[in-house]
Amino acid sequence: MQNLLHNLNEEQLAAVTLPAQSALILAGAGSGKTRVLTTRIAWLIQTGQTSQSGILAVTFTNKAAKEMTARLSAMLPINTRGMWIGTFHGICNRLLRAHFKDAGLPQTFQILDSQDQLSAIKRMLKALNVDDEKYPPRNLMYFINSAKDQGLRAKDVDAADDYNRKFVELYELYDQQCQREGVVDFAELLLRTYELLSRNQPLREHYQARFRHILVDEFQDTNDLQYKWLKLMAGPHGAVFAVGDDDQSIYAFRGANVGNMSAFEREFKVENLIKLEQNYRSHGHILDTANELIANNSKRLGKNLRTDAGHGEQVRIYESISDLAEAQWIIEQVKNLIAEGWGRSEIAILYRSNAQSRVLEHALFSSAIPYRVYGGQRFFERAEVKHAIAYLQLMDNLHNDSAFLRVVNFPTRGIGAKALEQLQDAARQYNCSLYAAVPYVAGKAGSSLNAFIKLIEGARFESQHMPLQEMVKLVLERSTLMTHYQSEKEGADRIENLEQLVSAATLFVSEEGFGLDAPAFLGPQALASAGTGITLGDGIEIIDADASLVTLMSPLSAFLSHASLEAGDNQAQAGQDALQLMTVHSAKGLEFDAVFITGLEEGLFPHENSAKEEGGVEEERRLMYVAITRARKRLYMTFSQTRMLHGQTRYNLRSRFFDELPEDSIKWLSSKVVKQPNSWFAHPKAAWVETPESGNNKIAQGFNRQGSEWRIGQGVAHAKFGEGVIVNIEGDGGSTRAHINFGKFGMKLLDLSVAKLEKVG
DNA sequence: CAAGGCCATAGACCG
DNA sequence: TATGGCCTTG
Numbered sequence: 068m069q070n071l072l073h074n075l076n077e078e079q080l081a082a083v084t085l086p087a088q089s090a091l092i093l094a095g096a097g098s099g100k101t102r103v104l105t106t107r108i109a110w111l112i113q114t115g116q117t118s119q120s121g122i123l124a125v126t127f128t129n130k131a132a133k134e135m136t137a138r139l140s141a142m143l144p145i146n147t148r149g150m151w152i153g154t155f156h157g158i159c160n161r162l163l164r165a166h167f168k169d170a171g172l173p174q175t176f177q178i179l180d181s182q183d184q185l186s187a188i189k190r191m192l193k194a195l196n197v198d199d200e201k202y203p204p205r206n207l208m209y210f211i212n213s214a215k216d217q218g219l220r221a222k223d224v225d226a227a228d229d230y231n232r233k234f235v236e237l238y239e240l241y242d243q244q245c246q247r248e249g250v251v252d253f254a255e256l257l258l259r260t261y262e263l264l265s266r267n268q269p270l271r272e273h274y275q276a277r278f279r280h281i282l283v284d285e286f287q288d289t290n291d292l293q294y295k296w297l298k299l300m301a302g303p304h305g306a307v308f309a310v311g312d313d314d315q316s317i318y319a320f321r322g323a324n325v326g327n328m329s330a331f332e333r334e335f336k337v338e339n340l341i342k343l344e345q346n347y348r349s350h351g352h353i354l355d356t357a358n359e360l361i362a363n364n365s366k367r368l369g370k371n372l373r374t375d376a377g378h379g380e381q382v383r384i385y386e387s388i389s390d391l392a393e394a395q396w397i398i399e400q401v402k403n404l405i406a407e408g409w410g411r412s413e414i415a416i417l418y419r420s421n422a423q424s425r426v427l428e429h430a431l432f433s434s435a436i437p438y439r440v441y442g443g444q445r446f447f448e449r450a451e452v453k454h455a456i457a458y459l460q461l462m463d464n465l466h467n468d469s470a471f472l473r474v475v476n477f478p479t480r481g482i483g484a485k486a487l488e489q490l491q492d493a494a495r496q497y498n499c500s501l502y503a504a505v506p507y508v509a510g511k512a513g514s515s516l517n518a519f520i521k522l523i524e525g526a527r528f529e530s531q532h533m534p535l536q537e538m539v540k541l542v543l544e545r546s547t548l549m550t551h552y553q554s555e556k557e558g559a560d561r562i563e564n565l566e567q568l569v570s571a572a573t574l575f576v577s578e579e580g581f582g583l584d585a586p587a588f589l590g591p592q593a594l595a596s597a598g599t600g601i602t603l604g605d606g607i608e609i610i611d612a613d614a615s616l617v618t619l620m621s622p623l624s625a626f627l628s629h630a631s632l633e634a635g636d637n638q639a640q641a642g643q644d645a646l647q648l649m650t651v652h653s654a655k656g657l658e659f660d661a662v663f664i665t666g667l668e669e670g671l672f673p674h675e676n677s678a679k680e681e682g683g684v685e686e687e688r689r690l691m692y693v694a695i696t697r698a699r700k701r702l703y704m705t706f707s708q709t710r711m712l713h714g715q716t717r718y719n720l721r722s723r724f725f726d727e728l729p730e731d732s733i734k735w736l737s738s739k740v741v742k743q744p745n746s747w748f749a750h751p752k753a754a755w756v757e758t759p760e761s762g763n764n765k766i767a768q769g770f771n772r773q774g775s776e777w778r779i780g781q782g783v784a785h786a787k788f789g790e791g792v793i794v795n796i797e798g799d800g801g802s803t804r805a806h807i808n809f810g811k812f813g814m815k816l817l818d819l820s821v822a823k824l825e826k827v828g
Numbered sequence: 829c830a831a832g833g834c835c836a837t838a839g840a841c842c843g
Numbered sequence: 844t845a846t847g848g849c850c851t852t853g
Contacts, residue, residue: 127842127843128843129842129843154842154843155843156842156843178843180843181842181843253842253843254843256843257843288842317840317841318840318841318842320839320840320841321840321841321842419839419840420838420839420840421839421840422838422839442841476829479829479830481829483829484829631843632843633843634842634843650839650840650841651840652839652840652841653840653841655841674839675839676839676840677839690840712838713837713838
């Protein structure tokens, strides 16, 4: 115990040893929040206040959950397997597997990732003959997900007009389709669990009594449903230990509600609010810069980071002529750093949007500096892997129409659009799955469909007693996926990924403790007894930490869940000493000795779209705050007068955020006013500002050219298009064009030297 | 059924 | 600039 608390500072110690009541920990960047969380858990267990089965710890990412588990194992001599530490989705999956019957789900329910969800929606719209121009699948998906994220079923959504009523109706039909097919989307995992527990009193009380200590990481990222979920889980007596930082709330766009922090304080009757303001990461000038910037936000819970590390170096600011020049300058600096002995992997280049990485990558490639780009496609999202997974899904749940359609004709086996149309008609007529509808299709189409069914059933039968990894191999062969890619010219990578899928299965089986030779399917007896808590035959038991709950899950089901819930590495592999490139969003939670924040221009950072969103600029500022606080020792900020974007040159103003930094902590490496080759100049003041109410007031200062002062935000009148407003101005020295929004005539791109425009207002 | 051409589009992200 | 979706054509 002594050594457990030994290295904590006063604030951390206070947080770790709080009484068993709900508490809010405001944990600043680099203040040791993960440490506080894990030590809190260890302390609760070690002091006998709870056993390890009484703890529920929730995170947003698998990475965070893994890290927490690993640190905890290092702290306590306990087996962390079976502990309830996981993501919201992972924990819900676990609960739904254990209580699938009460939740109204089939035992082999499968999880749709967002790709699957979108294709399920497209498929539904097609079947219903809905005009997908009028009701775009993406919009419907967004509509459904945000309703679910607020805990609303279709019947709970108030439709303002006919258009919205259609969305509500489609939402309802989508849910029915999912239910029929035995699939759940991500939001459904949470909503279904929430409904299960609110409806089922004994179950609710069981878990409320069990989890007396609930710990939540990154609380500022919770959405409305997650908040309600936590409230339900905690019940009247549970203690929720919420750790978060309102200044690092950067996910409003996916439903996160920072307001949950103050709601939590109020509704959970928080008596202890502890601020962790001691920063162990960054030098003084860097922290001062972050503090001063974020002070420009209103509605903060209030927090100021401090450090004992001393001022350190000032923040270096550099202005360049072009994005190319910016990249080259950065590379020069990187080379110098490396020559001075800074580790390559301790240097990060951050950008606001992915499109910015191209120039940087190109320049890095030319100078032969090893680098790694975060983001991009993940393992289980690759097409070939998804195909293989779909075969497995279909074998585990024959009624998964999404999986059926994905592979019924891949690799091609002569089942075309006509055949599928017949099949879908039959399925509709008999209200059954595509699989079940096959016997109703006659003729040539029927026989090729039958051959496909034989393929799936044959593979299913033969792999019955096979361990998972053998089953995967069999599927790759039987489906002819392997031979298909072998004959493809550029299939080598895909083959490699498919081989890696076999390794992933092997690894999964051994890590989850199934036993390498346990069959992938549950035996028939196990299936029959599922949900009773008793296992028979060769069923696989997943025994919970307190042994009170036995979940029956086949290795195959578990692996398929794993594939959906952990799409795999989305980030650069560790190992090689390489420079790190990533967006600011994906840098959250990481830290580096030296950081470059690039492209600090109006329209880019803050991003132009943020002007239209309520509170958008404040979120951009928090994003900037996150970026700054990634740096330990050295921080660079760069911006460029011109930038290639979508194939045309844009002339941007420097970011308003420069005006919000403390003079003493920054150092301009380029002179403050750089002469422009073509009379453009960066305006020293912010181009457009957000007013708290409207949030989208573009008061813009553009540029000045040949005495005609067209500026962004200028009202204009045109003979044909009527009145409009200048939204953006661009040019390449030769001609100058303006994007003008003419309302009902839409957006026009006009040459300012040609178009006859008058100023209005 | 697959390949090739045309057009629109362009933000950040995890499960 | 580059990618994805859709349509036409072989």
